Structure formats: C-alpha cells, structure tokens
Amino acid sequence: MTATGRSWRDALELTVQVPGDGEVRSLAHPSLVGVPEVGDEVLLNTTAWAQRLGTGGYALVVAVPDRLPPDPAGPGHLVKARYTPMQVSVQGVDEQDTEHHAAIAEADDLGGMPVVVADLHSALPAALIGVFATDPDLRVAYVMTDGGALVAGFSRTLHTLARSLAGVVTVGQAFGGDLEAVTLHSGLLAAKHVLGADVTIVTQGPGNLGTGTPWGFSGVAAGEACNAVSVLGGEPIGALRISDADPRPRHRGVSHHSLTAFGRVALAGVTLVAPRGLGSELGSQVDEDLASQPERNEVVWVDTEGLDEALQLSPVTLSTMGRGWPEERAYFLAAAAAGRYAAVQVPLPDET
Structure with missing residues (x-):
C-alpha cells in the first residue's frame, strides 16, 4: 500500500501498487479488516475494479495478512453476509439479549x-x-x-x-x-x-x-x-x-x-x-x-x-x-x- 485517501463512516480509500497493474484504487472497511497503513501488504479482491464499475469500482481489501484485527468478541449473534469469507457477527435490534x-x-x-x-x-x-x-x-x-x-x-x-x-x-x-x-x-x-x-x-x-x-x-x-x-x-x-x-x-x-x-x-x-x-x-x-x-x-x-x-x-x-x-x-x-x-x-x- 502506497497512500491513503478519503475516509468516512466505515471506509478508507487507499492506493495499492499491484505488479503488472500499477496503482490500483482500493477501499478498506476498517470494521472488517482493521486500518491498513502505508507500507502494508494487502490482499485485494479486484472483481469490481477490473470491470470499472461506476458505483463500486474499487479493489476491496480482504485482509492485511501481517496485521490481522483481533477476533470479534461480540455482542450479538446475528451473522450477516452469511457463509461468505467476510461474514460478520452483529447485534440485532430484534435478538433476545438487547434492550429493544x-x-x-x-x-x-x-x-x-x-x-x-x-x-x-x-x-x-x-x-x-x-x-x-x-x-x-x-x-x-x-x-x-x-x-x-x-x-x-x-x-x-x-x-x-x-x-x-x-x-x-x-x-x-x-x-x-x-x-x-x-x-x-x-x-x-x-x-x-x-x-x-x-x-x-x-x-x-x-x-x-x-x-x-x-x-x-x-x-x-x-x-x-x-x-x-x-x-x-x-x-x-x-x-x-x-x-x-x-x-x-x-x-x-x-x-x-x-x-x-x-x-x-x-x-x-x-x-x-x-x-x-x-x-x-x-x-x-x-x-x-x-x-x-x-x-x-x-x-x-x-x-x-x-x-x-x-x-x-x-x-x-x-x-x-x-x-x-x-x-x-x-x-x-x-x-x-x-x-x-x-x-x-x-x-x-x-x-x-
């Protein structure tokens, strides 16, 4: 990773140097992968970037292999993006252990x-x-x-x-x-x-x-x-x-x-x-x-x-x-x- 850009809510833009492709416009969701830093090696999913999609035309950070975030400790047991490698546990407003x-x-x-x-x-x-x-x-x-x-x-x-x-x-x-x-x-x-x-x-x-x-x-x-x-x-x-x-x-x-x-x-x-x-x-x-x-x-x-x-x-x-x-x-x-x-x-x- 060579540079960071804009950040908002749960997103961080970054630039990644990819052999054969040069600088690639990328995006990380810190809640999922942690906060990448300049000099980190990152694993990218380039599906949307390769298609030059208008709304989501980023390469997406899948992981920062050398600095993985801690394992999630809850609360909540709702699993979303279920059965994909990026599935995440969240606390649902409708689950039993919440105030709502x-x-x-x-x-x-x-x-x-x-x-x-x-x-x-x-x-x-x-x-x-x-x-x-x-x-x-x-x-x-x-x-x-x-x-x-x-x-x-x-x-x-x-x-x-x-x-x-x-x-x-x-x-x-x-x-x-x-x-x-x-x-x-x-x-x-x-x-x-x-x-x-x-x-x-x-x-x-x-x-x-x-x-x-x-x-x-x-x-x-x-x-x-x-x-x-x-x-x-x-x-x-x-x-x-x-x-x-x-x-x-x-x-x-x-x-x-x-x-x-x-x-x-x-x-x-x-x-x-x-x-x-x-x-x-x-x-x-x-x-x-x-x-x-x-x-x-x-x-x-x-x-x-x-x-x-x-x-x-x-x-x-x-x-x-x-x-x-x-x-x-x-x-x-x-x-x-x-x-x-x-x-x-x-x-x-x-x-x-």
Missing part, C-alpha cells in the same frame, strides 16, 4: 407511518430533502436493504446525512447501520418503535444490478418492500424513477423498473407520486406511462414549488447513473415530491 427485544417482540404495526420506497440509493437524499422542505421537524429513518452494497459504511451519502437522520437500519444481509435487523419487516418496526420515526425511507444500498431484462434487476425488491409496509399497517409511497436524460429507452419517462416493481410486485397497492413542473412533454409521457398502472395504485401529482431550490442546496452531491443535477432534474424532483407527500401524510397523534 421486548419492544420489537410486541410491535406488530407501523401505525400508518408513511414509508417512501425507491429502487435506487441515489433517491435517498432527494426524498429526505422533500420531507424537510415540507416539515423540518419530522424524524426520518432510513432502512437499507441488501440489493446493492451490503456495507452501510460504503455510502458517503449516509456519512454526510447522519445528522439529519433519526438513524439507519440495515436489514437482511446488509450491515453497518445504527441498528441491525434480520428482516425488512423487523427493520421497519425498529424504525418506528425504536428510532421514533415519523417517516421512513427504504432503498437498497449503493449500487444496482440490472441485466436489461424485464425481471433481472435488483430494484424489483422495491415492490416487495411496499408489500412489507402494507402488511405492517404503514402507508407505502412509491418514488418513481423518471428521466428524460437516460439514453436507454426503457428508462425514459417512467422507468420500467418503477412500472414493474410498483405495478406488478406491490400487490397491496402503493401511492405513486408524480411531480408537477416536469414540462409538458415529459409530464405527458409520465401521465401516459402511469395510465397502465393497476387500480390498486393511486397516482398523485404533487406540487413541487420550492423543491428545485431545496435540491440545489443538497448537502451531498446528487448523482444517479453517473448523471447529476440538473441533468437528471426529473429523477431527483420525483424523489423529493415523494418525500413531500410523505411529510403531509404523517398521522396526527390522535390518529395513531
């Missing part, structure tokens, strides 16, 4: 809590901005599913937004949040009953796997997230993936990802939020795309006054699929509109 076990064991309802569901991690800051631009006093939790990055510490967005969030819950195989949960269901209950969230946002972690086929994309889990919200008595709100900048026809207008996840997988229904102010051409296309949604999905057009200005003040760089603001204005405006709609759906105390 009784609350999660008794909880069975979200009390109408609005939950914004998006398929991409990049929607998180825009949805949060939409909530706070509407009601800055609300408590907002984030539940990260395991469709993208498993390590919450990989996300620079979460590092920057930490002060704005009531907390982060990592569910399924994902780990590294303020709270750990076995399932999305128990993670949602933890957001409500442990973190005291008024609104929760659910997305996969950074990164998205897609194959250009109707069903082969990790964002299909957004529909299953809506089902979980409905089962638990929450209000699922779909943040639509909308674009007039994406060169791929399947993602222009309302992306087929949104149409499939919300229209075919979310069987209990979801409120789909479309933002006003898209312009006549894109607005008409969005209206046409949503006309084919099943009757169980209500389409609501939300006023976006003030959201453009709020998005421009984002504390994190807004970027999706390598494109930022204002190139992908429609995408971020849609997520912010979903956040705005969620903010006005928060039940009053006597309604819960």
Whole structure:
C-alpha cells in the first residue's frame, strides 16, 4: 500500500501498487479488516475494479495478512453476509439479549407511518430533502436493504446525512447501520418503535444490478418492500424513477423498473407520486406511462414549488447513473415530491 485517501463512516480509500497493474484504487472497511497503513501488504479482491464499475469500482481489501484485527468478541449473534469469507457477527435490534427485544417482540404495526420506497440509493437524499422542505421537524429513518452494497459504511451519502437522520437500519444481509435487523419487516418496526420515526425511507444500498431484462434487476425488491409496509399497517409511497436524460429507452419517462416493481410486485397497492413542473412533454409521457398502472395504485401529482431550490442546496452531491443535477432534474424532483407527500401524510397523534 502506497497512500491513503478519503475516509468516512466505515471506509478508507487507499492506493495499492499491484505488479503488472500499477496503482490500483482500493477501499478498506476498517470494521472488517482493521486500518491498513502505508507500507502494508494487502490482499485485494479486484472483481469490481477490473470491470470499472461506476458505483463500486474499487479493489476491496480482504485482509492485511501481517496485521490481522483481533477476533470479534461480540455482542450479538446475528451473522450477516452469511457463509461468505467476510461474514460478520452483529447485534440485532430484534435478538433476545438487547434492550429493544421486548419492544420489537410486541410491535406488530407501523401505525400508518408513511414509508417512501425507491429502487435506487441515489433517491435517498432527494426524498429526505422533500420531507424537510415540507416539515423540518419530522424524524426520518432510513432502512437499507441488501440489493446493492451490503456495507452501510460504503455510502458517503449516509456519512454526510447522519445528522439529519433519526438513524439507519440495515436489514437482511446488509450491515453497518445504527441498528441491525434480520428482516425488512423487523427493520421497519425498529424504525418506528425504536428510532421514533415519523417517516421512513427504504432503498437498497449503493449500487444496482440490472441485466436489461424485464425481471433481472435488483430494484424489483422495491415492490416487495411496499408489500412489507402494507402488511405492517404503514402507508407505502412509491418514488418513481423518471428521466428524460437516460439514453436507454426503457428508462425514459417512467422507468420500467418503477412500472414493474410498483405495478406488478406491490400487490397491496402503493401511492405513486408524480411531480408537477416536469414540462409538458415529459409530464405527458409520465401521465401516459402511469395510465397502465393497476387500480390498486393511486397516482398523485404533487406540487413541487420550492423543491428545485431545496435540491440545489443538497448537502451531498446528487448523482444517479453517473448523471447529476440538473441533468437528471426529473429523477431527483420525483424523489423529493415523494418525500413531500410523505411529510403531509404523517398521522396526527390522535390518529395513531
């Protein structure tokens, strides 16, 4: 290892000299491998780096062989990234030996809590901005599913937004949040009953796997997230993936990802939020795309006054699929509109 770079949450950038490849852009998660130092030899997994992936295009440090971290001593017995060489034990909010076990064991309802569901991690800051631009006093939790990055510490967005969030819950195989949960269901209950969230946002972690086929994309889990919200008595709100900048026809207008996840997988229904102010051409296309949604999905057009200005003040760089603001204005405006709609759906105390 020849140099270190930026660090955040549970991530450290470093430069590694690899014979035959030269300097390789690398990343270590100190909670897993310790803190590499200049001069260390490190074992790398170069899978993502070799493919030059946009979101996760790092070589990842598997180990610092000459200076291994101490063996984990607990607490907790939830194993995540199970049966991989990097599996990790964490303490789950829903396991028996935690202070929150009784609350999660008794909880069975979200009390109408609005939950914004998006398929991409990049929607998180825009949805949060939409909530706070509407009601800055609300408590907002984030539940990260395991469709993208498993390590919450990989996300620079979460590092920057930490002060704005009531907390982060990592569910399924994902780990590294303020709270750990076995399932999305128990993670949602933890957001409500442990973190005291008024609104929760659910997305996969950074990164998205897609194959250009109707069903082969990790964002299909957004529909299953809506089902979980409905089962638990929450209000699922779909943040639509909308674009007039994406060169791929399947993602222009309302992306087929949104149409499939919300229209075919979310069987209990979801409120789909479309933002006003898209312009006549894109607005008409969005209206046409949503006309084919099943009757169980209500389409609501939300006023976006003030959201453009709020998005421009984002504390994190807004970027999706390598494109930022204002190139992908429609995408971020849609997520912010979903956040705005969620903010006005928060039940009053006597309604819960």
